[in-house]
Amino acid sequence: MSLFIALEFTAALVIRTLIAQPFTIPSGAMMPTLEVGDYAVAVKFPYGYSNFSLPLGNLLPEFTYAKASAKRGDVVIFRLPTDTSVDYVMRVVGLPGDAVQIKGGITYLNGVALKREALGKYQGVDPAYRDAALFREFLPDGTSYTILESMDDAAGDETEMFTVPPSHYFVMGDNRDNSNDSRFSVGFVPEPNVVAKPVVAITWPGGRFTMRDIR
Numbered sequence: 026m027s028l029f030i031a032l033e034f035t036a037a038l039v040i041r042t043l044i045a046q047p048f049t050i051p052s053g054a055m056m057p058t059l060e061v062g063d064y065a066v067a068v069k070f071p072y073g074y075s076n077f078s079l080p081l082g083n084l085l086p087e088f089t090y091a092k093a094s095a096k097r098g099d100v101v102i103f104r105l106p107t108d109t110s111v112d113y114v115m116r117v118v119g120l121p122g123d124a125v126q127i128k129g130g131i132t133y134l135n136g137v138a139l140k141r142e143a144l145g146k147y148q149g150v151d152p153a154y155r156d157a158a159l160f161r162e163f164l165p166d167g168t169s170y171t172i173l174e175s176m177d178d179a180a181g182d183e184t185e186m187f188t189v190p191p192s193h194y195f196v197m198g199d200n201r202d203n204s205n206d207s208r209f210s211v212g213f214v215p216e217p218n219v220v221a222k223p224v225v226a227i228t229w230p231g232g233r234f235t236m237r238d239i240r
Contacts, residue, residue, distance in 0.1 A: 044222060045069060045075065048102060048112060054198035054205065055114055056173050057101065057149050057159065058239060063228045065114065065239065067102050067221035083109035088173060089217050094120075095194060098168035100239055102221040103196070103214050113221060115206050115214075116170065119187065119195030126192065127135040130182040130201070132162070139163060145174060150228075173200045181208045192216045 050063040050097060059065060071092055073092035076085040083104065095101050095117045105111040118132065119125040126133045131141070144159040157175040177203035189195045193213035198204025223239045 038183060045050045053151065053203055054200050056151065056154065056200040057147060057171055058199045059226055060150050060228060063226045065223040066225045067223040068219050070187065071222045072219050077104045077109060077218055077220050085203045092216060094174045095219055097164050098170060101219050102223060102224055104218040105218060106212055106218060107210065113196055115196035117194050118197050121189050121193060122187055123195065124191045125195045126186045127182060135164065144171065171199065175202045184208050189213060
């Protein structure tokens with residue numbers, strides 16, 4: 026029996042380390058894509074591996090194996106650069122070499138404003154955001170996703186020009202007025218800190234089980 030338990034534990038550890046891992050969403054920074062309390066199932070292999078892919082990886086020597094680059098628009102789970110024991114989830118907006126700036130609440134990528142389409146009002150689970158506006162934002166390659174704007178003249182609506190350094194990413198939360206991201210103390214995210222790609226969100230709004238793709 027003890028051998029069977031040990032094998033089960035080893036298999037679970039291998040799956041969690043190399044294949045997939047569940048994460049709980051504790052904040053509203055990625056609303057409406059991810060709501061507070063969602064469970065996000067993230068796969069580990071799309072971006073390769075680093076010491077941060079392992080349990081207590083922040084205490085291990087730095088290494089990478091088969092690392093692959095994220096794309097603009099990807100939702101990624103990464104280790105916070107200022108405290109690598111903490112996991113964050115954000116969307117990649119800027120790649121190495123990109124220039125990113127927010128002016129009047131609009132994101133400019135390499136000097137060009139990202140197109141937006143109004144989608145009406147937020148209809149999610151958090152009643153505090155009922156008056157917030159939803160927009161579909163489009164990247165230059167046509168990739169699109171939904172963002173949330175809850176106020177005018179928010180702290181992140183006017184920024185300096187950020188030039189993304191080599192092997193780093195500029196990330197933002199989809200809840201643009203309530204997200205500590207690369208505009209603020211998170212800063213640029215080093216490529217080895219990116220550990221997983223969330224693909225499915227699971228929640229129980231009103232006691233009902235729902236599952237949706239993360240885009």
